[in-house]
Amino acid sequence: MEFFTEILSFFTFSEPNVKVVFWGSLILCSISGLVGTFTLLRKRSLIGDVISHAVLPGIALAFIIGQQKNPLYLIIGATITGWISTYLVDYITKHSKIKNDTAIALILSVFFGVGVLLLTHIQHSGNASQSGLDQFIFGRASAMNMSDVWLFSIVGTIIVILIVIFFRGLSLLSFDENYSQSIGFPNELLKLVLSITTVTTVAMGVQAVGVVLMSALLITPAACAKFWTNKIIPMAILAVVISGASGVLGSAISYTYNGMPTGPWIVVVVSLFAFISAFIGSKNGLLKKHLQRNKNNTKILRENTIKLFFNPTTLGETRYNFEDIFAKSKMQRATLKKGLNLLKSDKLITVSNGIFTTTNLGIEEAKTIVRKHRLWELYISRFMHLQPDHVHDDAEGIEHVITPEIERELEKELDFPTKDPHDSDIPY
Amino acid sequence: MKPSVETHNLTVIYDKKPAIWNIDFTLPTGKIIGIMGPNGSGKSTLLKAIMGIIEPNIGYSKLFDQDLEDVRNKVSYVPQRQSVDWDFPASVWDVVAMGRYATKGLFKRLSKEDHRMIEESLNKVNMTPFTNRQISQLSGGQQQRVFLARALAQNADLYLMDEPFVGVDAATEQAIINLLKSMRDEGKTLLVVHHDLHTAQDYFEHMVLLNSRLVAEGPTSEVFTKDILTETYGGTLTTLSKVASVLQEKDFPMRHK
Secondary structure (H helix, E strand, O other): OHHHHHHHHHHOOOOHHHHHHHHHHHHHHHHHHHHHHHHHHOOOHHHHHHHHHHHHHHHHHHHHHHOOOOHHHHHHHHHHHHHHHHHHHHHHHHHOOOOHHHHHHHHHHHHHHHHHHHHHHHHHHOOHHHOOHHHHOOOOHHHOOHHHHHHHHHHHHHHHHHHHHOHHHHHHHHHOHHHHHHOOOOHHHHHHHHHHHHHHHHHHHHHHHOOOOHHHHHHHHHHHHHHHOOOHHHHHHHHHHHHHHHHHHHHHHHHHOOOOOHHHHHHHHHHHHHHHHHHHOOOOOHHHHHHHHHHHHHHHHHHHHHHOOOOOOOOOOOEEEHHHHHHHOOOOHHHHHHHHHHHHHOOOEEEEOOEEEEOHHHHHHHHHHHHHHHHHHHHHHHHOOOOHHHOHHHHHHHOOOOOHHHHHHHHHHOOOOOEOOOOOEOOO | OOOOEEEEEEEEEEOOEEEEEEEEEEEOOOOEEEEEOOOOOOHHHHHHHHOOOOOOOEEEEEEOOEOHHHHHHHEEEEOOHHHOOOOOOOEHHHHHHHHHHHHHOOOOOOOHHHHHHHHHHHHHOOOHHHOOOEHHHOOHHHHHHHHHHHHHHOOOOEEEEOOOOOOOOHHHHHHHHHHHHHHHHOOOEEEEEOOOHHHHHHHOOEEEEEEOEEEEEEEHHHHOOHHHHHHHHOOOOHHHHHHHHHHHHHOOOOOOO
């Protein structure tokens, strides 16, 4: 409870610095959601990781040269080394036998290593204004001040304008680079726009999230958004909303617990969004898949149980007590009971004094499933050239898949057959 | 009549080794022209070099007697279907609309006329019912039709198509060839990378036979012969590939300044 009142007090802006943290994280994270959409669609996710680690030496160098924590200098320094790192990865991949993933690992660790070295050097140099520089590793939104926020808004606005202006070109570049080139779009310019906006976004974002986790903020919101929509503009907007919300929530939590770094909290929140999206996202969500599987299993159980009531001689009503039907089935007791309950609730059978009797509906259902089974057996024995003793198992599975439309097609294609490959009647 | 495509000593080097070597030919207009050759013979590379997607290391090509830049809006390129990720967030309409970007450029809005051309192109490949379908939900044949519709929306005079018949069902293959023939009848030129020898003779009036080097070029009746096919498909020239290997290993330049 106390936790929520604390969080709530963040959003009332009761402390002046809270406003700075709020706007700072909102701007930084929203932009990275937008830029990250293209990073993801161009399958350059790992490049985001390289850039974020490679900005560290830039920040340190900018401090060494400027001898102060001027945000503009730091961003410029970060942008320069970040940009050099992507250039090097592309250069190495293109001009040597080293593959892209190796180049990424190589450049990432070299730049990060140098960055940590430089930071350590600065810390030992005894410059008082260096305090807080090491927070770039995990991010600390509360270290921002109003002039940072102004800088972020100006640079952020430029980034958004660039992406909106070039949206058509950037989308085409991400989907089909060769075609984009073939119709004369300036691919090199578009790539430059993307790399400049990505590097600048990362260079600013490390303030809130830190170099280690920045790539998560770049990629995860876009990956979340892709679970919900299949159109690029809604995807970009949703990514911005998700990352903006994660940024604000994450910094609120870390602000409430003074001393906690912001980056991990933002990433925890955005990962939560990712988790939720993966489970219930309207497209390809795991929940949807799970529900579908459950539905299938119920259908299979229901059809397998009613099949037990099929009467091959009269094609009519059947009566069984539980033990008889259990002996016929190859199911577990509990499963069979569940199946019988399904039939009962669908009014395919009635029960009185422990005797299960098929209804007219049940008789039809039993006939239908047996018919589908035997039609399929005939179909595969004819078109897959299988021996009659090899077709049963396949039909056990496929009988549940055959829709009424497919059934009609089967009948037509097999010319309304009356006998299955085992010479049993196909019940109509 | 102006030739559609002319190449002069076109050479593209991948990893220090020539992928296509001294390709030199002049192709007629208003024909369906097949580019045939075994796997790795440089068919796709040739198309990309003509289309400026790959900068040739040596040589140049001309389209309708002009540089590519001057006739770009008259030329349309259909990449290999597998070269893009079909899980991209776009609908069939979105992809076909890209064909109009060729004239609209980066910024101009699509007009009513553009919308009409997009619809017409979709109709020509029988994809109208799928206009709003997500491209990830299409079959291979449908994906290929979408790519063709995008090219049609460009309303070009010359079409360069990379393997449009790969991985499509028989019905789509027939639909595509009928479409190509009707385009030819309108005076368009179609340059099609293909590798199925069985259908080649029926599909193409003119052929380029390629195996890193140009083996033959001419009307199908003249070049689709046993000898030429053996030369095209009968493996690489031993000496030529030895020279290529030395070039690669020793890092020799192909030409001296």
